């Protein structure tokens with residue numbers, strides 16, 4: 329399911345009248361995605377994506393628009409909001425906030441190789457470099473406090489005693505991080521850089537999309553989120569070659585600190601916990617409903633289990 333709010337040709341033509349993009353040629357709903365209604369739109373001047381924002385942090389749309397404009401100015405391949413004839417980026421269509429963005433080239437890669445992973449590591453480092461000293465700021469609604477509160481509520485759902493123990497330890501670690509805030513480098517994080525949020529044209533990384541989880545935070549946590557999706561084997565183990573390629577790609581642009589290297593296993597586990605929690609909540613909320621895509625929470629418990637022993641460390645400059 330991906331178009332929650334339909335748009336008619338007449339409505340879209342009237343909407344496009346506000347832009348200097350020529351007349352509508354064609355449009356179609358996009359099947360992928362799960363949060364918003366997205367449409368491919370072709371006009372006489374090019375190809376675009378129209379997003380009607382259905383849920384999520386709507387009040388923070390000005391932040392996302394500013395972030396994407398900032399990243400676009402920094403030369404990153406992101407879908408910035410196109411302004412209309414009056415200079416406005418945020419619109420309304422069918423009672424929904426609406427954004428028109430360029431359509432980025434490329435396709436999702438389901439089975440990445442080391443070269444894909446290296447490119448993803450490099451792009452993530454560029455994203456962090458572009459935002460580390462900016463004034464952009466957003467607090468995540470899925471930060472440490474949320475993980476602690478939700479983790480305490482849900483960890484009894486874990487039947488495997490070893491994983492239960494690991495999560496209990498992780499919750500204690502979160503309390504310690506909250507009490508003595510660690511000095512990790514910070515920037516704006518994508519915070520959801522899974523394979524379905526990156527586009528590749530061959531081995532050229534042509535797009536980063538879906539920034540609706542972006543927030544201020546520890547850059548190492550963003551690396552961990554990304555590794556946890558791009559670098560796993562079929563058994564949810566870290567694939568050494570892909571993991572090393574992603575980490576080397578990142579470190580070549582933004583070197584890791586010794587403190588980050590020491591904390592890497594715990595942060596990898598934290599990143600897995602975050603998505604177990606959000607998937608578990610979604611699975612409970614949508615239990616018994618048909619037509620709703622619910623991603624398997626158990627996947628991230630298996631990732632956590634594999635991360636009991638992490639034997640691929642961060643590369644450090646000599």
Ligand SMILES: Nc1ncnc2c1ncn2[C@@H]1O[C@H](COP(=O)(O)OP(=O)(O)O)[C@@H](O)[C@H]1O
Nearest residue numbers: 358360361362363364377407430431432537538
């Ligand atoms: N700017 C874009 N350029 C090209 N494809 C896009 C763009 N934005 C979205 N898409 C396509 O639409 C799909 C859904 O977009 P996404 O932002 O992930 O939706 P949702 O917020 O609903 O999860 C993506 O997987 C991608 O294939």
Ligand SMILES: N[C@@H](CCOP(=O)(O)O)C(=O)O
Nearest residue numbers: 470520522541603606607623
């Ligand atoms: N990529 C995530 C989905 C996005 O996270 P959410 O917390 O915004 O739902 C996943 O695969 O679980």
